[in-house]
Amino acid sequence: MQLKNVIDSPCELRFMLDKLDLQSGFARRWLLDSSMMTSAAEIEASHDVTRRFVQFVNNVDRTHQTTLLFRLQGVKDIRTTIKNLRQMATLDDIELFEVKHLSILAAEVKKMLQEHGLIDAVHIPCLEDVIKILDPDGTQIASFYIYDSYCTELKDLRKRMRQQPEQQEELLVKAAEIEETVRHDLTKKLHAYVDDIEQALVALAAVDINLARARQIIDEELCLPTITNDGTSCYTAMFNPQVKDALARRGKAFQPVDICYADSPTLITGANMGGKTVVLKTLTLCQYLFQFGFGVPASAATIAIKDEIYFFIGDEQSIERGLSSFAAEMKNIDAVIKASRENRKILALIDEPARTTNPTEGTALVQALLKVLGNKQMSLVMTTHYDIEPGTAHCLRVKGFDNGSMNYSLVEVDDGEVPHEALTIAQSLGIDSEWISLAREELEKSSKEKILYK
Amino acid sequence: MVMVNFHHHPAEDGCAIVTFIDEILKCDSLSIVGLQKNTGKTECLKYVLARLPLEQKKVAVTSIGIDGETTDQVTRTQKPEIVLREGMYFGTSEAHYRQRRLVSELIDVSDESTSLGRVVTALALTQGKILLSGPSSTQGLRRWMRDTRRHDIDLVIIDGALSRLSLASPAVSQSMILATGAAYSINMTQLVQRTAFVVDLINIGLTRESNIALLSPLESGMWWIDSDGLLHEMQAVTSLSQQVEFNGMEQCATIYVAGALVDSFLERLRKNKHLRNVELVVRDFTKFFVSPQQLRLFEKMGGTIKVLQRSKLIAVTVNPTSPAGYVLDSEVLCDKLSQAINLPVYDLLKN
Missing domain, CATH: 1.10.287 (Helix Hairpins)
Known part of the structure; x- marks a missing residue:
C-alpha cells in the first residue's frame, strides 16, 4: 500500500500532506511512492530518525535551518539520468551537470548534518570522487562543461576558435568529436559510483521528508506514538487538524477527545452533531499517519500496528459502478468480513452502517455484523444510531448536550442504547x-x- | 554595415545609438516585442546584443513563446539563430542547448518545462550561435528571471513573442522595445495608426499600489472592488456574457479583468449607468483585444483604464520590408510614426 493510493481517503490524509512543507518536488514524489510500514522495527527506526530532526528543529539556530532548507530546494529528480548511467549510455552535458550538481549538494548537506550531530540519522554516501571527476579544476561550483583540462587538444581547438572566429564552425565540429570521447570516458568512470549517486538522491529526499515531518510535529502539536503489541490503541487529547483549523478561523476551539479501542468491536453512539464521524475520520487519519511515519494529532498515543485499514463513511453512492448507497455499503463491509477471515491484522472503521435502510432491518444488520466480526482478532470501531443489545461491543457515548452546549467527550457506557x-x-x-x-x-x-x- | 536612422530628434543624430543603448543599461530587464512576424524583432535583438558593454554588465538572454523550428512554418523564411558573445548568459530549452554552436558552461537546469524540454541556463565561453526557447508561461519567465539573479545578472533581455499562442507576457520586464513594420500592414497610414494604438496600450498607467497588491495574485476570473476597498468575485459574469450586472454594483469602484478584455465587455460596461465610471484594471497590454473605437468611447463616457504591470517603452523599430517583398519608404515611415507616438523610431536595417 503506497501513500499515493490512500492520500484521497475520506479521512483527509491529503490535508496533512498538503501542509507538509517539503522543499523539493522529488521528495514529495518519493514520499507518495513510499509504502505503509507494517513492522514495529521499521516504524521504530523511522520514528527515531524523525525524533532526531525534531531535536534539530527545536535546538538549532534558525539561520542554519534555513540554509539547510535552501539546499534541499535544489534537489532535482535525476532518476532518468541515473538509469542512463546504470546502462552506461553516454551522458550528455545536461546529465553530467545533474550528477555534479547532486554530488556537490549531497556533500554540502552531509557536512551540515555532521555539524549538527545528525550524520548517523540519515546516511549520505561520500561522493568526493564523483565531484573530483566532474570538477577537474577544483572550483567547487556546481556548473559544468567539457572542461579544457580534460584534454589538451580540446584546449588548443578552443583557443584557436577565439583567435580565428571565421574558422569556428569547422573547429566546433572537431571539438564536438573530442567532447563526445570525453563524455564517454566520464560516463565509464562515473558508472562505478552509480549506486552511491542513487543512494545520495534518496538520502536527500529522506532529510527533506524528516525535516518536514519534524516541523509539522512542532507546528501542529503532534506526537510520535508508542507502539503496542496487545492490539489496543489509546489516544489522549486527540484532535482533528482540519476541523481544528476551520474552528480556529471562526475563533472557536476544538475539544480534544480521549479514546481507546482493543481488537474487539467498539461502538460509538451519541447525539447527532456529537462529532462521531469526526472521531472515526481522525482515528483513520492517525492510523495512516502513524504507519507512514508521521506525527499524530494527539497529546499522547499508543497504537497497534495494522496490516490493513478500512474506513467507510456512509453515503458512498457509486454512480460509476451503478450501485445505490446501500449496495455500495454492503459490498464494502462484505470486503471487510472476507479480509477478517484471512488472519491479517485489520482495523475497520465504519460510520453508521445500514443507515440508508429501514431501522428494523438496519438494527438487525448492525447487530449481526458485531457478532460476525466480534469473534475475529480485529479492531472494529463503528458508529450507529440503532439500539444495540448490551454485551456485544465495548460501548462509548458522546456526552452530548451538557449545560446548553455540546460536550464532545466520550464516556464508557454499559449498554448500546442510543441517546x-x-x-x-x-x-x-x-x-x-x-x-x-x-x-x-x-x-x-x-x-x-x-x-x-x- | 548597419546604419541607424534616428528621426525623433534629427539634430542629435550622432548620439542616437548611444542614447538607445544607454536607456537599456538603466534597466534590469528588457523585452523586445514584434507586432508581427518579420517586423525585425530578431534583427533588433541582434543589434542590441552586439552593442551591450559586457565588461560593465552581466547580461542574460532568453525568449518566450513556442517557436521550435529553425524555419518559420508560416512564411518559410529563415528563423535565425542568435549570435551570442563570449561572456553572455542565456536561457534555452534542453533540445536547443544540445544543438548549440558555441562552447558554453551549464550553470543551471530549471524546473520550467517547455515542449522542447526543461529550460537550462548557461554561460557562453566562446562566441557562437544558439536557438533561444525559454520559459513558456509568465510565471515561468518570472521564476527564471528571479533565479538568474542568483548568478548576479544585471540585465535580462527577453526575445518576446506577442503571439496569442504564447502564454508568457513580455510585460514582466522593466522596459520594452517594440518592432513594427510592413509585415504588420503595407498601408502606411494604417501601419502608423495600428502601431500607435499598441503604443497607447503599452503606455497605459498603473493602477494604485493597493490594487496591485490585491489583484496581482488573481490569475483568472472577473473581480470588483467596492468603495470601501473590499474585493468581490463577480458571480457568473464572463466578459462574453450578455449583461454586466451583479449585486452591489452601485458600490463598485474598480473592475478587474484577469483574462482578455474584449470589445463587447467594454460596450456592456458603458451601457450600465452604475459601471460606466469605474476604473477598469487589466493585467497588462497583451490582454487587450479591443478596438481603438471602443476604448475611446469607454474613456469618453467617464471610464478609466489601468494595468497591473507595465513596461517602459524605450523605442520603436521599423522594418519597412514586408515578407512578400513590398517596401515602404523608411524615412517617411519613421517620421510619421515618431510624430504619432512621440518616441524615437529606428530603422535598424537601413543602409
Missing part, C-alpha cells in the same frame, strides 16, 4: 417549531402505544 436527543438538537438549530413539536407528539404517542402493548 434520544435528535429533537433537542434540531430545536437548538432553530428548525421550524411546528415540525419539531409535532414530532414530539408523535414520539409520545408511540411510547404510549408501546406501554399499552406490554
